[in-house]
Amino acid sequence: MSKSVGIDLGTTNSAIAIKKIQVEIIPNKENETITPSCVALRQKKKMLGLSEKTEFFVGKHALEWLKQDPANTVTAVKRLMGRSFDNPEVQKLISDPRQVITIRRQTRGTENSLVLVLNKKEYTPEAISSEILKKLCTDAHAYLKDTAEFAVITVPAYFNDKQKHATRTAAALAGIKVQRLLPEPTAAAISFGVDQVNDADVNTVLVFDFGGGTFDLSVLTISGGQFIEQGKGGNMWLGGEDIDRKLMDHLLEITARENDIENIQTLIDQQTDRVKNQFLGELKGQVEQAKIRLSQDQEAYIEILGLLKDEDGDLLDVDVTLTRDRFETLVQPVVETAMNLTRRLLTDIHIPADLIDRVLLVGGSSHIPCIIAAVQQMFGAKKVLVHDRPMLAIAEGAAILSHRLSETYECAGCGKSVTQTDTSCSHCGFDLEKHTIDQGVLDIVHSTAHDYYVVLENDEKYLFIEKNTPLPCEQTEVFKLVQEDQQLVHMRFFNRVNEIEESIGDLWLGIDDETLNKCLDNLSDSDESAVLSIEITLKIDENNLVSVDAALREFPDVHLSRTLSRGRADETLFRKVETMVNEANEKQLSSYIMDDMTTRIVSTIQDIHQVIDPDSGQVVEPAHQLAEMKIEKTRRFSENDITCYSTIYFAQDALDQFAMLISNEDQARFQKKIDHLKQMNLTGSYEENLSAYEDLCRCIDDYPDIVLLMQIKKARELCNQHDPDQAGTFENALSKLMGAIIKQDMELTKEVLDEIMPKVNKTLNEFDRETGTIQKGITR
Numbered sequence: 001m002s003k004s005v006g007i008d009l010g011t012t013n014s015a016i017a018i019k020k021i022q023v024e025i026i027p028n029k030e031n032e033t034i035t036p037s038c039v040a041l042r043q044k045k046k047m048l049g050l051s052e053k054t055e056f057f058v059g060k061h062a063l064e065w066l067k068q069d070p071a072n073t074v075t076a077v078k079r080l081m082g083r084s085f086d087n088p089e090v091q092k093l094i095s096d097p098r099q100v101i102t103i104r105r106q107t108r109g110t111e112n113s114l115v116l117v118l119n120k121k122e123y124t125p126e127a128i129s130s131e132i133l134k135k136l137c138t139d140a141h142a143y144l145k146d147t148a149e150f151a152v153i154t155v156p157a158y159f160n161d162k163q164k165h166a167t168r169t170a171a172a173l174a175g176i177k178v179q180r181l182l183p184e185p186t187a188a189a190i191s192f193g194v195d196q197v198n199d200a201d202v203n204t205v206l207v208f209d210f211g212g213g214t215f216d217l218s219v220l221t222i223s224g225g226q227f228i229e230q231g232k233g234g235n236m237w238l239g240g241e242d243i244d245r246k247l248m249d250h251l252l253e254i255t256a257r258e259n260d261i262e263n264i265q266t267l268i269d270q271q272t273d274r275v276k277n278q279f280l281g282e283l284k285g286q287v288e289q290a291k292i293r294l295s296q297d298q299e300a301y302i303e304i305l306g307l308l309k310d311e312d313g314d315l316l317d318v319d320v321t322l323t324r325d326r327f328e329t330l331v332q333p334v335v336e337t338a339m340n341l342t343r344r345l346l347t348d349i350h351i352p353a354d355l356i357d358r359v360l361l362v363g364g365s366s367h368i369p370c371i372i373a374a375v376q377q378m379f380g381a382k383k384v385l386v387h388d389r390p391m392l393a394i395a396e397g398a399a400i401l402s403h404r405l406s407e408t409y410e411c412a413g414c415g416k417s418v419t420q421t422d423t424s425c426s427h428c429g430f431d432l433e434k435h436t437i438d439q440g441v442l443d444i445v446h447s448t449a450h451d452y453y454v455v456l457e458n459d460e461k462y463l464f465i466e467k468n469t470p471l472p473c474e475q476t477e478v479f480k481l482v483q484e485d486q487q488l489v490h491m492r493f494f495n496r497v498n499e500i501e502e503s504i505g506d507l508w509l510g511i512d513d514e515t516l517n518k519c520l521d522n523l524s525d526s527d528e529s530a531v532l533s534i535e536i537t538l539k540i541d542e543n544n545l546v547s548v549d550a551a552l553r554e555f556p557d558v559h560l561s562r563t564l565s566r567g568r569a570d571e572t573l574f575r576k577v578e579t580m581v582n583e584a585n586e587k588q589l590s591s592y593i594m595d596d597m598t599t600r601i602v603s604t605i606q607d608i609h610q611v612i613d614p615d616s617g618q619v620v621e622p623a624h625q626l627a628e629m630k631i632e633k634t635r636r637f638s639e640n641d642i643t644c645y646s647t648i649y650f651a652q653d654a655l656d657q658f659a660m661l662i663s664n665e666d667q668a669r670f671q672k673k674i675d676h677l678k679q680m681n682l683t684g685s686y687e688e689n690l691s692a693y694e695d696l697c698r699c700i701d702d703y704p705d706i707v708l709l710m711q712i713k714k715a716r717e718l719c720n721q722h723d724p725d726q727a728g729t730f731e732n733a734l735s736k737l738m739g740a741i742i743k744q745d746m747e748l749t750k751e752v753l754d755e756i757m758p759k760v761n762k763t764l765n766e767f768d769r770e771t772g773t774i775q776k777g778i779t780r
């Protein structure tokens with residue numbers, strides 16, 4: 001029976017692991033747990049020199065070969081995977097003077113595909129990478145006495161489709177069947193075990209992966225066995241090698257100083273190629289060893305004897321003792337860069353350090369005490385977990401998933417074969433389901449691990465997708481809005497894990513006035529009830545990512561498509577909107593304020609939907625600031641009882657109805673103020689918005705007659721609704737008054753006003769005191 005394994009195909013090092021009862025790292029032929037991701041092509045000369053044969057070496061032996069033949073030895077091929085020749089990262093690599101491998105456009109490939117040239121032949125990055133995979137699997141075969149045929153292979157969180165495709169190609173070339181490509185940070189989090197990263201208090205984790213050539217940061221929220229990425233950062237070109245380089249420079253400097261050499265680099269360049277490569281290779285190896293030792297000890301020695309010769313032909317030895325203190329001073333800039341990148345990521349995704357529940361340290365450079373200390377200082381020592389085997393964590397996480405994905409696997413209780421669908425072991429009775437839950441890899445099964453609900457009005461729950469539905473799956477349902485002129489729709493999605501309900505994300509839809517009117521017109525054509533309907537599709541993909549499509553049935557142009565997530569910057573903004581609406585509803589504010597708030601919120605929702613860039617997942621700063629400002633404005637206006645939108649409505653109506661009472665010049669001025677306030681409602685700060693509002697109010701106050709006319713008009717409208725017999729009185733008064741004002745008959749004006757205004761006030765007091773509720777729910 002062939003085996004399923006987890007593979008960390010790293011930039012510097014690779015590792016392969018298998019989960020039986022425990023997770024085990026599979027050692028390679030050299031009996032090492034990690035295999036350097038180094039591939040060398042060596043020529044084997046045949047006896048008579050007639051034909052040449054070449055052979056690939058991978059791992060430790062390739063790394064040794066690097067010293068002798070760097071032009072035919074590839075390191076860090078992962079950086080080239082899925083890249084085009086023009087890619088800036090590739091060009092950066094090509095222009096690096098330390099890069100001796102030839103990288104060029106592929107002769108017979110597409111315009112932009114690149115190849116590495118080894119021993120005059122072209123090799124794709126996929127082919128080189130497949131050599132690493134072949135070595136891992138061949139050695140695993142020898143160790144397991146069985147083929148390692150199925151694998152979960154990890155990839156960086158930032159890998160795009162092309163890079164992932166290249167990884168799949170490499171696997172195919174190596175004869176491996178890929179069960180899943182798993183993001184490295186997720187693999188790292190899985191390897192820590194669920195009790196470390198998913199209890200009631202732990203939800204948001206930062207994976208800090210400091211490796212050899214790259215520094216990767218990822219923020220994940222973990223909930224009910226789902227791992228959702230919230231943001232990523234780091235630097236593709238920062239890692240242990242930068243530290244090695246700093247140490248090498250330091251040692252050369254000391255050696256030069258001790259031996260009175262002005263320019264040691266020139267001296268090195270003057271050596272024969274063989275000596276130079278051997279010396280630099282030796283120096284790099286020793287420096288790395290010293291660095292590793294200094295993670296434990298206070299001192300390390302570097303000694304390279306009998307290689308370098310000075311201009312007089314005398315031997316020049318390197319012989320230096322490096323203390324931990326000195327080392328820490330030297331690497332301080334690297335540590336600072338790493339911590340700055342960490343701070344920047346948290347700022348970018350708007351998650352402050354105290355909202356991070358755990359920081360998980362993996363990657364070889366996470367061994368370094370001063371790096372651990374810096375992370376502890378930023379987050380507090382209690383939150384920081386350093387993996388027991390930082391360089392193996394990712395392979396271990398991959399192995400745990402691989403085990404879950406294989407159709408049959410070995411019972412953790414007795415080791416005998418059980419199948420995916422068994423809930424308990426038929427051999428020993430072991431509770432397989434519970435064990436899976438304890439492992440925290442629920443999400444990574446082939447079917448949904450929970451029930452998925454949407455919340456209806458009055459807190460009813462509607463079951464959307466049932467537990468154990470095979471993945472991927474999707475389901476579409478139609479819901480009704482709660483109220484006829486409802487403009488906000490708040491859809492809340494939940495799942496139920498072990499009887500506990502957990503939010504998996506919310507979706508907000510705003511319907512502006514214009515759209516609402518169009519929809520209602522459409523509705524009244526047909527003969528249905530007057531509330532709008534919304535069609536919601538819930539989709540869950542094989543990685544358990546939940547996404548939702550929602551569209552108004554009557555007006556499908558109003559639609560949304562989003563991946564549900566928690567902890568992102570846009571969600572914080574929606575939470576603020578929700579709180580504001582709930583508070584307003586509780587306080588039973590006037591319907592004017594409620595209408596004003598609703599209009600503002602509908603427009604804000606559109607801004608919030610722009611806060612996360614759909615391609616990069618990053619926060620779009622201007623959109624974030626605008627949305628935040630608009631929320632704050634909405635809150636302050638409602639608290640101060642200021643209703644800009646109804647004032648605009650009032651002013652526009654007055655201008656349209658009573659234009660004959662206003663000079664042309666003033667009409668233009670009036671209109672300008674209205675338009676300015678409209679604009680400030682959308683883009684202005686609170687102060688700007690307020691001042692535009694006050695400006696318009698002053699304009700209105702210049703026309704006390706018109707205000708009175710508007711009040712009579714309002715009274716007439718209210719009577720039409722509530723007390724139609726009375727409406728005529730106001731209608732008559734309105735036309736009489738208009739006539740009197742136009743004729744400038746002051747006496748008549750006063751007479752009409754004296755008679756009608758008490759009635760107007762009474763009507764307004766009686767009917768115009770409605771309080772409102774902002775509806776946002778859905779029903780079946």
Ligand code: ADP
Nearest residue numbers: 010011012013211212213240295363364365367
């Ligand atoms: P990658 O993910 O890039 O393949 P790894 O996670 O395997 O890298 O980390 C490799 C790096 O870790 C190398 O630079 C190596 O020197 C460094 N490293 C390994 N062990 C230690 C240690 N004990 N102390 C300091 N650095 C270490």
Ligand code: MG
Nearest residue numbers: 010011211363
């Ligand atoms: Mg790594």
